[in-house]
Amino acid sequence: MTTTAEIADSESMAERSYRILRDRLIMLDIAPGDPINEAALAADLGTGRTPMREALKRLEIDHLVVSYPRRGTFATGVDVTELASISDVRFSLESLATRRAAEEKGGIYREELEKTREAISGLDSLHDHRQLIEFDLKVHRLIYQAANNHHLEEALVRLDNLATRIWCMVLNRLPDIHQHISEHVTLIDLILAGDSEAAAAMAGEHILNFEKTVRSVL
Structure with a gap:
């Protein structure tokens, strides 16, 4: 038994x-x-x-x-033609999750967000792309958790995973992605300050910039 x-x-x-x-x-x-x-x-x-x-x-x-x-x-294969559909949904849901996380000023994930912010601040363009992408994943997953809505978190983790696979598929053709990752510093600052509207707006812009960067090499 x-x-x-x-x-x-x-x-x-x-x-x-x-x-x-x-x-x-x-x-x-x-x-x-x-x-x-x-x-x-x-x-x-x-x-x-x-x-x-x-x-x-x-x-x-x-x-x-x-x-x-x-x-x-x-x-599964990586279908880059899915990027537009994935980004379309992420634009709305990322903004919502970030707004919720900011309304709670990070909630129980505040300390982890602060530590991650400091780690990203210490990065430079010499860091390899893999490490930068790992930081990208970490920040997004923390925000999803801080939104305190497991339905929203599950949907966004799944979408972010698929988007990251597309990113990795074209990684060797991308320009320096350090600037894209360093945007998380400001995003985390807005969340910790409780500026929900500005944080949500920046999250949406971050998604659009990601899609634009990937499309530039397709």
């Missing part, structure tokens, strides 16, 4: 597997179209096959992997 502790451990391993694989797929460490070897990944992450399957089910809902009967599971 399965104990409560065993169930909890299985759930935590599934969550850990999900987060690690999600970020590998987002950053294209697992390339688009690559087959997903459940056994190899389970061994790599030190987890069992059941937590791995649970993680892959969630990743399929996120449109990061796709399963085919009798063929297996694969990393």
Whole structure:
């Protein structure tokens, strides 16, 4: 008989597997179209096959992997033609989430936002693109959490993940993205100050600038 502790451990391993694989797929460490070897990944992450399957089910809902009967599971392709549709929805939802986060002045995530702001302030254009993108992901995820609406957070994380995959796909053709990442300093300042309208407006502009930057190399 399965104990409560065993169930909890299985759930935590599934969550850990999900987060690690999600970020590998987002950053294209697992390339688009690559087959997903459940056994190899389970061994790599030190987890069992059941937590791995649970993680892959969630990743399929996120449109990061796709399963085919009798063929297996694969990393989804990156469709750059989806950028406009993704940006259209993100423009509205990012502005809303940022407004809510600013109304709470960061809420329980205030200290983490302050630390992240300081870290970004210390970055320069010599930092590699991967690290800059990781900071971009961190800021957006903090804002979504600070919005204190799990429905909004789930939708935005999924959209931001897809947008980041497109970004990584063209990364070697992009100009310096340091300026784009450093915009987060001002955005965080507005959130911490509780300036909800200015923060929401800047969040929308940030999304439009992202789309413009990517389109410039397509």
